[in-house]
Amino acid sequence: MGRSHLLKKMPRLLLTVITTLFIGELILGYNGKLLLVGEIPVRVLTYALFLAALCGMLVHAAATKKLTWVHGDGEAPMWGMLNPFDLVLALFLLFNAIWVFIIPAFSGYGVEMAVQQVKSTTLLLLYFPLLILMRIGYIRLHRAEPLIKFCLAGLALLHIFLYTGEKIYGDATFAIHFFETLRSLTLGHSERPPVMYPMNYFRIIYPTSLYLLMIFYFTHKSKLTPRTCLFYLLGLTALFLTLTKSLWMGLLFGFLFLLLFYFRNRMKGRIHYKKLVVCLSLAVVSGYILNATLLDNYLFTRIQNTFAVNSTSAIKEGDIRIQEGVNEELRFTDELEGAKRANDTRLVQTRALLEQWRESPWIGFGYGSYTENLLRSSMEQPYLYEMLLPSLLLQIGVVGVAGWAAFFIFIVWFVKNKAAEAAGALYLVVAIIVASQFNPFILGAPSMSMLLYCFLTIRMAAETQDKAKSSIPRI
Numbered sequence: 508m509g510r511s512h513l514l515k516k517m518p519r520l521l522l523t524v525i526t527t528l529f530i531g532e533l534i535l536g537y538n539g540k541l542l543l544v545g546e547i548p549v550r551v552l553t554y555a556l557f558l559a560a561l562c563g564m565l566v567h568a569a570a571t572k573k574l575t576w577v578h579g580d581g582e583a584p585m586w587g588m589l590n591p592f593d594l595v596l597a598l599f600l601l602f603n604a605i606w607v608f609i610i611p612a613f614s615g616y617g618v619e620m621a622v623q624q625v626k627s628t629t630l631l632l633l634y635f636p637l638l639i640l641m642r643i644g645y646i647r648l649h650r651a652e653p654l655i656k657f658c659l660a661g662l663a664l665l666h667i668f669l670y671t672g673e674k675i676y677g678d679a680t681f682a683i684h685f686f687e688t689l690r691s692l693t694l695g696h697s698e699r700p701p702v703m704y705p706m707n708y709f710r711i712i713y714p715t716s717l718y719l720l721m722i723f724y725f726t727h728k729s730k731l732t733p734r735t736c737l738f739y740l741l742g743l744t745a746l747f748l749t750l751t752k753s754l755w756m757g758l759l760f761g762f763l764f765l766l767l768f769y770f771r772n773r774m775k776g777r778i779h780y781k782k783l784v785v786c787l788s789l790a791v792v793s794g795y796i797l798n799a800t801l802l803d804n805y806l807f808t809r810i811q812n813t814f815a816v817n818s819t820s821a822i823k824e825g826d827i828r829i830q831e832g833v834n835e836e837l838r839f840t841d842e843l844e845g846a847k848r849a850n851d852t853r854l855v856q857t858r859a860l861l862e863q864w865r866e867s868p869w870i871g872f873g874y875g876s877y878t879e880n881l882l883r884s885s886m887e888q889p890y891l892y893e894m895l896l897p898s899l900l901l902q903i904g905v906v907g908v909a910g911w912a913a914f915f916i917f918i919v920w921f922v923k924n925k926a927a928e929a930a931g932a933l934y935l936v937v938a939i940i941v942a943s944q945f946n947p948f949i950l951g952a953p954s955m956s957m958l959l960y961c962f963l964t965i966r967m968a969a970e971t972q973d974k975a976k977s978s979i980p981r982i
Contacts, residue, residue, distance in 0.1 A: 761938030
């Protein structure tokens with residue numbers, strides 16, 4: 508009896524382990540190559556395992572008649588589970604496939620480069636098997652949320668750990684030593700992410716830092732408790748320590764959009780004013796404390812120099828690492844000049860991108876395309892530009908950008924009319940878009956996985972809302 512019970516539990520236990528590895532690696536795996544099996548990154552393996560597990564569950568559901576392709580031959584016909592949101596998402600993905608497989612083949616940049624840029628969007632393809640399995644009760648999205656929050660807390664602690672290490676040792680190579688230690692533990696089967704530092708101050712920022720924005724989504728979603736406040740403070744501290752203004756603006760504009768959405772659609776009752784006051788108070792107090800301690804009065808200086816331009820200095824290339832601590836006298840001068848150089852670079856990028864975009868304004872040159880007049884990074888990823896809208900115009904033209912805008916408008920409309928309980932997900936969508944305007948986040952694994960979560964949350968909220976309406980007796 509015990510062995511039979513264990514055998515029945517094994518598939519679910521195996522799925523739990525695979526899901527834990529998949530989510531944990533996405534959030535905590537930095538570049539996805541902290542472990543290499545042969546030459547295959549661990550992220551590819553965990554994705555393949557997770558997809559295989561989902562397919563296995565679909566096969567089991569079909570074999571046990573819990574899922575069928577057509578009406579009348581089981582309990583839940585697959586195609587009958589789809590609603591307009593699913594169809595619009597599928598059309599949006601197919602629409603973008605034009606700029607992956609067709610246009611690059613004729614523009615000269617090649618399909619291979621396009622696939623290289625958008626490969627992380629394959630995470631969105633998990634939406635459909637996950638949705639079906641959620642609809643038939645095989646998977647519960649809310650059961651994964653404690654794991655997600657645990658990994659997010661771990662990510663925040665890693666940011667704080669690395670920054671504190673830099674601060675204590677006065678050596679900006681501390682993070683490099685951390686990743687080299689991981690490389691030693693894997694017997695050389697690891698590839699560390701790039702570690703880049705500005706002059707005279709410390710900074711912890713990686714593509715996975717985008718996940719920190721998700722902490723504030725769960726803060727919005729959760730009740731105001733000491734645990735929620737601690738979780739919020741962890742995320743806030745880590746976000747400050749990134750010293751990345753695009754992430755700060757993502758957080759700010761994401762919640763401003765959400766508040767506007769609530770007021771515009773007469774949902775003021777969904778605003779928890781006590782929680783809002785507490786969170787704002789904690790943000791102000793922690794900001795002042797961090798600025799005066801760990802950040803050496805650097806936080807507000809960085810904010811003040813946000814829009815500084817007209818630098819006469821040449822743009823510096825490569826890593827600038829602190830070898831002998833921080834030069835206090837040069838800190839603020841260097842920050843001002845650094846901000847000017849960064850903003851000048853963005854202006855130069857915008858001009859170069861728009862100049863080439865005019866050669867094919869309607870359909871662009873396809874994903875993976877770039878302007879040879881200005882390469883944002885190495886030739887391995889020359890399409891990575893800091894200015895999202897100009898780079899999208901170059902790659903997918905006015906038609907493609909209009910498609911993106913229409914899809915976003917549809918999401919807002921759908922949440923308003925069909926999934927009001929998931930309105931908080933709009934914060935995360937807007938935060939990702941805003942943060943990506945000034946850093947090449949949008950097509951990376953962190954943004955795609957968070958959007959996958961948002962889409963599933965919205966879709967299942969619509970399901971719940973439909974059931975609630977249908978249960979209301981008609982008079």
